[in-house]
Amino acid sequence: xxxxxxxxxxxxxxxxxxxxxxxxxxxxxxxxxxxxxxxxxxxxxxxxxxxxxxxxxxxxxxxxxxxxxxxxxxxxxxxxxxxxxxxxxxxxxxxxxxxxxxxxxxxxxxxxxxxxxxxxxxxxxxxxxxxxxxxxxxxxxxxxxxxxxxxxxxxxxxxxxxxxxxxxxxxxxxxxxxxxxxxxxxxxxxxxxxxxxxxxxxxxxxxxxxxxxxxxxxxxxxxxxxxxxxxxxxxxxxxxxxxxxxxxxxxxxxxxxxxxxxxxxxxxxxxxxxxxxxxxxxxx
Amino acid sequence: xxxxxxxxxxxxxxxxxxxxxxxxxxxxxxxxxxxxxxxxxxxxxxxxxxxxxxxxxxxxxxxxxxxxxxxxxxxxxxxxxxxxxxxxxxxxxxxxxxxxxxxxxxxxxxxxxxxxxxxxxxxxxxxxxxxxxxxxxxxxxxxxxxxxxxxxxxxxxxxxxxxxxxxxxxxxxxxxxxxxxxxxxxxxxxxxxxxxxxxxxxxxxxxxxxxxxxxxxxxxxxxxxxxxxxxxxxxxxxxxxxxxxxxxxxxxxxxxxxxxxxxxxxx
Numbered sequence: 001x002x003x004x005x006x007x008x009x010x011x012x013x014x015x016x017x018x019x020x021x022x023x024x025x026x027x028x029x030x031x032x033x034x035x036x037x038x039x040x041x042x043x044x045x046x047x048x049x050x051x052x053x054x055x056x057x058x059x060x061x062x063x064x065x066x067x068x069x070x071x072x073x074x075x076x077x078x079x080x081x082x083x084x085x086x087x088x089x090x091x092x093x094x095x096x097x098x099x100x101x102x103x104x105x106x107x108x109x110x111x112x113x114x115x116x117x118x119x120x121x122x123x124x125x126x127x128x129x130x131x132x133x134x135x136x137x138x139x140x141x142x143x144x145x146x147x148x149x150x151x152x153x154x155x156x157x158x159x160x161x162x163x164x165x166x167x168x169x170x171x172x173x174x175x176x177x178x179x180x181x182x183x184x185x186x187x188x189x190x191x192x193x194x195x196x197x198x199x200x201x202x203x204x205x206x207x208x209x210x211x212x213x214x215x216x217x218x219x220x221x222x223x224x225x226x227x228x229x230x231x232x233x234x235x236x237x238x239x240x241x242x243x244x245x246x247x248x249x250x251x252x253x254x255x256x257x258x259x260x261x262x263x264x265x266x267x268x269x270x271x272x273x274x275x276x277x278x279x280x281x282x283x284x
Numbered sequence: 285x286x287x288x289x290x291x292x293x294x295x296x297x298x299x300x301x302x303x304x305x306x307x308x309x310x311x312x313x314x315x316x317x318x319x320x321x322x323x324x325x326x327x328x329x330x331x332x333x334x335x336x337x338x339x340x341x342x343x344x345x346x347x348x349x350x351x352x353x354x355x356x357x358x359x360x361x362x363x364x365x366x367x368x369x370x371x372x373x374x375x376x377x378x379x380x381x382x383x384x385x386x387x388x389x390x391x392x393x394x395x396x397x398x399x400x401x402x403x404x405x406x407x408x409x410x411x412x413x414x415x416x417x418x419x420x421x422x423x424x425x426x427x428x429x430x431x432x433x434x435x436x437x438x439x440x441x442x443x444x445x446x447x448x449x450x451x452x453x454x455x456x457x458x459x460x461x462x463x464x465x466x467x468x469x470x471x472x473x474x475x476x477x478x479x480x481x482x483x484x485x486x487x488x489x490x491x492x493x494x495x496x497x498x499x500x501x502x503x504x505x506x507x508x509x510x511x512x513x514x515x516x517x518x519x520x521x522x523x524x525x526x527x528x529x530x531x532x533x534x535x536x537x538x539x540x541x542x543x544x545x546x547x548x549x550x551x
Contacts, residue, residue, distance in 0.1 A: 118479040133480045134435065134463040212471065216437065216464025223465075231467050234367045234442045 031248060038245055039238040046242040054220045055228035056246065062136060062224060063204035066143035070151045070200040073144070075193065078155035079181075083164060100149045107145050108213025115141065115214075138215035139222050143204035150203050151196035158192025159185070198258035202251050327529035330358040331521075332378055334369045336385035336513070338409065338469065338489055342546035343383070343534075349542065350533050357526055365468060366444070373398060373518060380521035381530050383513065385409070386444040390514040400524070403516035405551035406535045407543045409487045410510055411448050413501040414476050414494065421482035426503040430458045434482040437475045440465040445472070448509040449485045455508040473498070487511070492547040512551065 039046070046052065080086075081093050099107055113119045115132045125132060132138050166188065170180045186193070208226040215222040217231065225247050233240035335343045340363050347359035362379070364372070366389035373379045374396050382399070383406070384390040390403050415423050421434045429436050438460060439446030446465065453460055466472045469486045476484040477497045491500045515534055517527040533539050540550070 112478055112480065116478060116480050212467070213474070216475065217440065217466055217471075218462070218464050227467075231440050231442050233371075234365070234440075234467065237371070 034241060034244060034248070037241050039242065042238060043242050043245075046236075046239045047246050049239070051219055051223075051228060052225075052239070052243055052246075055223055055225045055243075058136070058139075058220065058223065059205055059225040059247075060250075062139045062143055063201050065140045066147055066204040067197055067201040069140065069144045070148050070204075071193070071197055074148050074151035074196070074200075075155060075186075077148075078152045078159060079185075081152065082156045082159035096152055097149045099146045100153075104146055104207065104209025105213050108142060108210035111138075111142055111145060111210060111214040133214075134216045134218065134222060136215075136221055139211050139224060142210035142214045143207045146207055146210055147200035147203040150199040151193075154196030154199060155189060155192050158189040158196075162188045195258040198254055202254045202258075205247065205251060205254070327354045327526045328356045329523050329526055330360060331380045331523050331526040331530055332360045332362065333381040333383065333530060334362050334364075334373060334377070334379040334518075335381075335383040336366045336369070337363045338385055338487055339363070339383055339513070341489075341493055342407075342543045342548065345542040345545070346534060346539050349538050350530055353533070353538070354526075354529065357529075359530065367392075370396075378522065379518045380523055380527040381515065382518050383515040383534070385511065385513055386447075387512055387514055388444070390516065393516075393518075398519045400517040400519040400521065400527075403514040404531065404535055405512050406515050406539070407513040407551055408510050408549035409489055409513065409547075410506040410549065411445065411452065411485050412488045412491050412506060413483055413503060414473065414486050414491050414498040415483050415501055416476055416479045417496065417499055419499055419501070423483045423501050425501070426452065426456060426505050427458050429460050429483055429485075432461075435463045435480070436460055437464045437466060437472050437481040437484045438462045439469060439472060439485065440467060443467055444511055445469050445485065445487060448511055451509040452505050456505050487547075488549075489547040510549070513548070 077096060081089065081096070112133075114121055115125065115138070116122050117126065117131075117133055122132070132141065162185075166184050167180045170184045171177070175183065206226060207224070208230065211222065211224060212227060212230075217223045217227045223231070225243060229240050229243045229247065232243060333343065333347070343361055343363075347361055351357050351359055362369075362377075366384045366386060369379070369382060369384070370389050370392050373382060373393060382390070382393060384393075384403075390399070393399050394403070413423060413426070413429065415421065421428075421431075423429065423434070428434070438449045441447055441450050445468075449460070452458075463481065464475065466475070469490050472481075472484040472486050473490055473494055475481040476486075477494060483501075488500075491498060515531050517524060517531055521527040534543075535551075544550075
């Protein structure tokens, strides 16, 4: 692998490095500036205060729940978009990806008019005894709304790169579509699914606008870490910076986990997960 | 290639470091220069006013009147939460005048030694209850907000409107358990307008701005928590004379009339 890498022609002009460095600085410098602002003497008491820990716990729980929801809803969606063929497929893809570019506040307003008390489904849900507004469920819904495209995009890309060849072989050998999905397709795109799930988790963790608009802000119920930071900033800038650092640390850990190997996100495990004799040829 | 990359990085870092230092130093000097020069002349030129979000309607009106009364002046308005504005000014945002929604944030700016002269109070605001049109939960007063069958939304105690609500709670002995404690009055109002909440605690001026989208339920206990709005010229203002003239205008009869029309009380 290393030998092949060294021999590969990169051909990046020097000026590209210069611009790339400026791009990297744009991201890294503000983070460094924030770290420089941290009041280390009070850091531990600030981040271990009751309200901070409650917010962090709520953030981790709701993000985990929305990641699970993203997987349950996003895997079929990615499959349909990557492999299916039906009228309106392109429109559906654009619509599913919309939360990526939509301001989160707009997402929150849309959710409010869907699941809110006066919303499209709100009355039906209320009859069924479900009240979503101002509940932790609302937070999870808001996070899933904004994070779902991350999973769908990652997985759809992985599915396209993998191609349907192995599935076709499995089908000719008599496997049912569900068996093919379970035994061939999903193992093949597992790295893509994993990095998509991690990205969804990270996006859920950072969700702010839709949550504030749709779910409200109450300690232990709907006030996630970003909302707590926003509120702390009003009175205690030190606490806000300390909590921001905690959020950045968690996000960095999560993203590093997703990209710990440069092969993650690609169907790089093909050789290992399948025993098809043509495997190495198919990867190229 | 790697050496070239490292070289570029060093150059970029240096450039950024220089860029980061020089304008701040120059800007500071230039600001002081104009402030001294402009001190003697009357109101003219442009002035930038940083005002609390709740002042939007009133100050937009006042700025128009000020420009009409002082030909050659140009007022630029910037609205945000008072705490945000203090942070922005502290970080070097070009503000000439600061109008705060509470004395605490003006004190903060004074603590940073960024207020020119003595801040003057120019308006007051009190809390009121807003309910969705038709008052579906039949709220008649502050004590109704403690009912367990209704959804109340208020501000968090960290922000001025929440501090005022807490003061009334203590005064009346009525304990609220809001379903949400928002960071701004706008968010409280939004939840009442959308019908998610049965009642919300906002300022009188916010209720008036919302028009027919909400109904107001006034309560006498509101008088126990009056919010005072101070205004001052910012130290190092580029256009000190105009800044002072604008502050005087807000506190003068025309400014006071515009504030009263927006629902503010006398200072």
